[in-house]
Amino acid sequence: MDQMGREDKKAKSGAVMVIGGGIAGIQSSLDLAESGFKVYLLEETPAIGGTMAQLDKTFPTNDCAMCVISPKLVACGRHLNIDLITNSELIGLTGEAGNFKVRVKQRPRYIDPAKCTGCGACTQNCPVTRVVYPVEKSELEIERKDREIVDPILAKHKEQRGSLMPVLQEINKRYNYLPKDVLSYVAAELGLNISDIYGIAKFYNAFSLEPRGRHKVSVCMGTTCYVKGADKLLQRLCEQLDTTPGGTTEDMRFTIESARCLGCCSLAPAIMVDDKVYGRVKNSDLPKILKDYE
Ligand code: FES
CATH class of the missing domain: 1.10.10 (Arc Repressor Mutant, subunit A)
Known part of the structure; x- marks a missing residue:
């Protein structure tokens, strides 16, 4: 993280450049912007978000990565103290602490970012077609x-x-x-x-490429359920059905999945069988719940 320079070498600039628009860069930019600094967030790829935006869940709570990062992406894009400089790289840095000068190379986007609304109409009207490889x-x-x-x-x-x-x-x-x-x-x-x-x-979680059981048992591993012992519940359930998380029982009756927040945190730990939610589930409740689906 380096401060942007101004003409006067002695003056402190009061502006900050954050390099890298992953979750760490985004959070740093938001904290600095909230503290009153002008922030230039430099990102090499065309969009901020980094690796976290590509993840499904985050360790150790299995929280949805996009649920965590999305509000920060929006806040970053809207914050008046943050300028996003995407599709760009740092090619030069001179000066000293408190007064740096940077050189940034910005790659072309081939659209006018001031006019683009992300509607996708240009992709539909693009005369260049993609090669589709024939299926055997x-x-x-x-x-x-x-x-x-x-x-x-x-x-x-x-x-x-x-x-x-x-x-x-x-x-x-x-x-x-x-x-x-x-x-x-x-x-x-x-x-x-x-x-x-x-x-x-x-x-999409709703799709599966492997055959699934007739009933889907989702054990919530969201933060609240996790601290209330959902991991032990999942382990007990797997032992009882003789399978593993994500697995299906041999008789194709149940598929076990760990889920993110089921939206009923006050009932933690919660599980859901098909569309029915069971709250405050104890290990000893599992046989009775499963019996309903025999
Ligand atoms: S964390 Fe389990 S229902 Fe919300």
Whole structure:
């Protein structure tokens, strides 16, 4: 972290440059800006957020990473004392403590940032098309019973814009997961790259690429539930069902997942079976709860 220079070498600048727009840089910028400093937050990539913005959960509480970082991203973008300088790198630094001069190289964005609203219309009108790698013929052969399920779903959504999500949701609902051969078939039918489909399927918790049990047991590992012993509850549940977190019982009855906050922290520790929430759950309550789903 270095202070920006002014012409007068003796004067203290009162402005600060923070280098790196990850969670540490963002929090430092917010703290400095709140203390009355003018902050220049320099980030090499086109957007701030860093690695944390790509994480699903954070150790050790399994809190949702985006839930933690999103309010800070917005605060950073809106703070009048913070100037974001993204897509840029530091190429020179001279001066001394209290009075630095920096040289920054800013790469072009090929859009006018003052006008861009992030609507995405430019990507739809872009004349350059992406190469779609053909799916192997052998991968397209799905069983007749699968085609009877998938073809009507594709026919229903194929013509609409953004058809992939509703197609995946319906397939996931029918099979309780997304079979890989069906996804290859969907990719070919919708003219999409299979890797894009996997990217979406792996990003959303609602989708699974592995077969799942008939009932989903979610053990809340949010902060409140965790301090109330949710980790021991999860361990006990896994022992009882002879599986592991994320696993499915052999009889395909239950899939166990750890969840983030279920929205009922006053009932911690909480678990949810399908859509039903159980609060203040003790280890001894588990057999009775599971019996309801036999
Ligand atoms: S932390 Fe478990 S319900 Fe909120």
